[in-house]
Amino acid sequence: MKTLTITYYREMVEREERRIPEASVARLPLYLRCLSTLIETEVLTVSSVRLAEMAGVNAAKVRKDLSYLGSYGTRGVGYDVDYLRFQIRRELGLTRDWPVVVVGLGNLGQALANYGGFGDRGFPVAALIDADTTKVGTRVHGHVIRHIDELDEVVEATSASIGIIATPAPVAQSVADRMVDAGIRSILNFAPVVLAVPDDVSIRKVDLALELQILSFYQERDDLSTVAPLGEVGG
Amino acid sequence: MKTLTITYYREMVEREERRIPEASVARLPLYLRCLSTLIETEVLTVSSVRLAEMAGVNAAKVRKDLSYLGSYGTRGVGYDVDYLRFQIRRELGLTRDWPVVVVGLGNLGQALANYGGFGDRGFPVAALIDADTTKVGTRVHGHVIRHIDELDEVVEATSASIGIIATPAPVAQSVADRMVDAGIRSILNFAPVVLAVPDDVSIRKVDLALELQILSFYQERDDLSTVAPLGEVGG
DNA sequence: TAGTGTGAATTTCTTCACAGCG
DNA sequence: CGCTGTGAAGAAATTCACACTA
Numbered sequence: 001m002k003t004l005t006i007t008y009y010r011e012m013v014e015r016e017e018r019r020i021p022e023a024s025v026a027r028l029p030l031y032l033r034c035l036s037t038l039i040e041t042e043v044l045t046v047s048s049v050r051l052a053e054m055a056g057v058n059a060a061k062v063r064k065d066l067s068y069l070g071s072y073g074t075r076g077v078g079y080d081v082d083y084l085r086f087q088i089r090r091e092l093g094l095t096r097d098w099p100v101v102v103v104g105l106g107n108l109g110q111a112l113a114n115y116g117g118f119g120d121r122g123f124p125v126a127a128l129i130d131a132d133t134t135k136v137g138t139r140v141h142g143h144v145i146r147h148i149d150e151l152d153e154v155v156e157a158t159s160a161s162i163g164i165i166a167t168p169a170p171v172a173q174s175v176a177d178r179m180v181d182a183g184i185r186s187i188l189n190f191a192p193v194v195l196a197v198p199d200d201v202s203i204r205k206v207d208l209a210l211e212l213q214i215l216s217f218y219q220e221r222d223d224l225s226t227v228a229p230l231g232e233v234g235g
Numbered sequence: 236m237k238t239l240t241i242t243y244y245r246e247m248v249e250r251e252e253r254r255i256p257e258a259s260v261a262r263l264p265l266y267l268r269c270l271s272t273l274i275e276t277e278v279l280t281v282s283s284v285r286l287a288e289m290a291g292v293n294a295a296k297v298r299k300d301l302s303y304l305g306s307y308g309t310r311g312v313g314y315d316v317d318y319l320r321f322q323i324r325r326e327l328g329l330t331r332d333w334p335v336v337v338v339g340l341g342n343l344g345q346a347l348a349n350y351g352g353f354g355d356r357g358f359p360v361a362a363l364i365d366a367d368t369t370k371v372g373t374r375v376h377g378h379v380i381r382h383i384d385e386l387d388e389v390v391e392a393t394s395a396s397i398g399i400i401a402t403p404a405p406v407a408q409s410v411a412d413r414m415v416d417a418g419i420r421s422i423l424n425f426a427p428v429v430l431a432v433p434d435d436v437s438i439r440k441v442d443l444a445l446e447l448q449i450l451s452f453y454q455e456r457d458d459l460s461t462v463a464p465l466g467e468v469g470g
Numbered sequence: 471t472a473g474t475g476t477g478a479a480t481t482t483c484t485t486c487a488c489a490g491c492g
Numbered sequence: 493c494g495c496t497g498t499g500a501a502g503a504a505a506t507t508c509a510c511a512c513t514a
Contacts, residue, residue, distance in 0.1 A: 047494085074495085075497080
């Protein structure tokens, strides 16, 4: 009884009224990109059907997703591109910058550091970090590589809240642990390992081999049905 | 009437009986990696609970996922690590190699080409391709960079069926079109654009900015609830 | 007895379909 | 009239819970 009451109360308090489903959150950045494209082409207004085409999804999904943000469309017209873009940016927390710390400057880490696309989009590289003392002190894309033991100070000094792990797999967990200790609350993990972190830390992973293996599954399946074709069923 | 009959027939023929849900397919590579880890540590048998811990998912989910492959576990014991690994590899089509063509050798493309992890896991780099004539002819990780106009011959000669797009966004769609024309059926896209391809071509995308923006959403949300804390509800 | 395999319940996500508004 | 916003239906994914068995 008591538990039920408490649970219900918490649900109300923790703005459960405005909780955006995870699947929708994951699509907001996609819409955002489409809106930016529209702005470049000086389109002022967009319908859910058009936006859906651009994003490669269903129009009903677009409307449902956007409805979680509020009623920002105009019936009979569509959405004001500029205004909608602002609202999505606000919802995603993109009205401020989120400095990023990159740990691990092998091939991938260096590529990430050199890739300008982050800074533009509100994720400036705050620091580069490696454990290899021969790399520490050298520069990549204008940033001096710092040693992993300096992680705490670096995070503190730069107010970084997002960490990118681009290390070899065997050290990724220990890097994650250090990041969490240093106060990082969001991690983007490129190492092919499952990281264990506290509940209040968000993790997203990018795993290239995993993606290729998924492609392999569907490719193989299609190959098999092509080699032994079904022919016309209704023939 | 006729339509219903045909539909039902096709469902039976196209091994609809054994269709593995997309969400499960996407987790198989994860289990595979865990099994490989277990093999390295010479563990012979694993329970769904243990595997779930390693993969960071629910144990019931592991059992359900694996049950789609068949009944490869032993009640009261668990799964034979080696055998299960083989079955997953077979299901994913990993008993053969899938040569990969990388198009676009900027920072990211070069990092991918230099990353050894692909070849090991059954995805050898078959060819590197770029449009920049100053790059064509140079070598990256032992491979000579070929020109995009040679894509058809290269795909034919190497039997590549998977293409990786690591080009700037503006040319990604035209590269995808060329890949499809050349016979590529699976594409891993790193460019931040939504690609349009025929239904029989599989696409997976990796979008760094998008991942960071998703992290930003949850970070912001948590920041807000920390700044204005709720306090103990049951207090 | 420990742990799989799986129907059934539950939750989450997607899509439909249409009332209602500009 | 055209298009949004949204209940309701439907589909997919997850989780529960337990019969069953090596």
